[in-house]
Ligand SMILES: Cc1cc2nc3c(=O)[nH]c(=O)nc-3n(C[C@H](O)[C@H](O)[C@H](O)COP(=O)(O)OP(=O)(O)OC[C@H]3O[C@@H](n4cnc5c(N)ncnc54)[C@H](O)[C@@H]3O)c2cc1C
């Protein structure tokens with residue numbers, strides 16, 4: 001039986017980062033991928049959503065720039081570029097690429113079958129290894145909606161059907177109003193769908209700061225998106241007008257597609273964890289701070305149930321490979337940025353005010369309307385938007401959280417992300433110099449307003 005240094009199970013961004021580093025360090029590695037090397041992120045999530053959202057974003061931007069008018073969006077051309085960006089759902093170049101780097105590449109579903117040493121079976125081949133790294137990602141939660149199973153994938157879309165769509169539906173009901181619901185809902189509306197977002201939680205993006213949620217809701221209202229909060233779809237069916245979604249507040253919405261955006265769960269099923277004595281209870285795998293499940297068994301990415309982001313999967317891959325290669329590295333999730341690529345972009349980091357209070361922080365907060373403070377929003381567009389909120393700890397004099405709403409906030413949130421992670425004193429931040437004219441200059445105004 002073949003004995004390897006490591007087997008990587010699942011080749012999304014987490015698995016790819018682990019495999020690439022180990023191969024670069026000269027390790028003997030096998031990788032197993034059940035679907036496409038590149039994972040959910042590359043084909044059905046991050047990449048296609050950001051490509052699809054960019055066209056309507058550029059339209060809005062042009063619309064808002066003095067001297068320009070709204071350009072036409074060529075859906076066929078956008079779709080075709082999206083197809084190229086998702087490699088036409090073909091990973092043969094990646095398979096060849098990893099083989100060229102010296103990896104054993106298996107296209108198939110892998111399963112743990114034993115330990116001491118670790119043993120993995122894929123496509124009928126059994127592999128032995130010192131280390132196994134699990135990186136099998138997550139899958140959409142299908143909510144218990146009566147009649148859902150009877151409507152096929154033409155009507156019931158997960159992120160996969162939504163991101164590979166070929167025609168814009170006339171009407172869409174989006175179930176769930178967090179990151180996936182906001183990105184897909186806004187994109188569909190911008191491309192001409194009549195969109196209803198049904199959000200069980202009390203507000204859109206309900207885990208974020210209330211102020212940020214309110215700003216997103218106001219934007220959705222301006223965009224003509226119908227948002228129903230505090231309710232859920234209880235049943236779906238067909239009538240003479242098409243598909244009907246029945247909400248538990250007694251209302252009904254006619255639609256052409258039902259888009260599921262109601263969360264994701266770690267993909268643990270069929271991994272054989274119970275057979276090797278690792279109990280998951282069906283949920284995320286419980287890794288320690290080195291992302292280790294047992295000696296020689298590691299996990300990264302959405303499977304770990306940590307903040308489900310590609311950058312977290314990549315970070316955990318660094319943690320695992322450092323430890324595996326002999327350097328002690330403990331994961332620290334302080335200051336992970338969270339961005340929703342809506343229009344305008346929504347970004348956050350660290351604790352919300354509410355979470356900070358719950359954690360016993362002596363909270364001091366501030367908010368600035370960047371259009372009142374800065375030149376940049378006005379040089380950027382004629383009807384600008386931009387807000388920045390900070391959450392600080394009076395006792396320790398550092399930022400513990402921040403949120404931002406405005407163009408490119410996915411970029412300028414990183415000042416706060418670094419400040420939160422590195423515990424840079426507010427007094428130091430106040431003495432920083434920011435380029436004029438940028439959105440980042442808003443930090444000085446927001447820092448000045450912190451009463452500490
Ligand atoms: C619509 C949408 C948009 C998103 N946008 C962003 C974004 O802009 N930025 C961001 O940071 N995050 C985004 N995310 C989240 C991001 O996609 C995930 O956090 C990321 O893909 C996690 O990477 P991963 O490697 O853990 O898993 P995945 O990308 O899910 O990859 C796991 C891989 O494992 C394979 N696999 C599963 N089981 C097995 C098995 N038994 N054997 C072999 N292979 C197996 C799967 O086929 C898959 O290819 C988005 C998510 C969605 C749904």
Ligand SMILES: NC(=O)c1ccc[n+]([C@@H]2O[C@H](COP(=O)([O-])OP(=O)(O)OC[C@H]3O[C@@H](n4cnc5c(N)ncnc54)[C@H](O)[C@@H]3O)[C@@H](O)[C@H]2O)c1
Pocket residue numbers: 143144175176177178179180181183198199200201205206231232233261262263264307308309338339340341
């Ligand atoms: N830009 C990004 O980085 C990005 C984009 C999309 C997704 N993601 C990640 O993907 C993961 C999944 O995102 P998500 O938005 O699907 O999940 P989520 O868990 O963040 O939110 C799900 C939302 O759906 C609502 N909900 C749940 N069940 C419902 C029901 N039956 N009816 C109506 N509403 C219901 C919840 O109230 C919640 O607000 C997240 O961890 C997210 O961070 C990241």
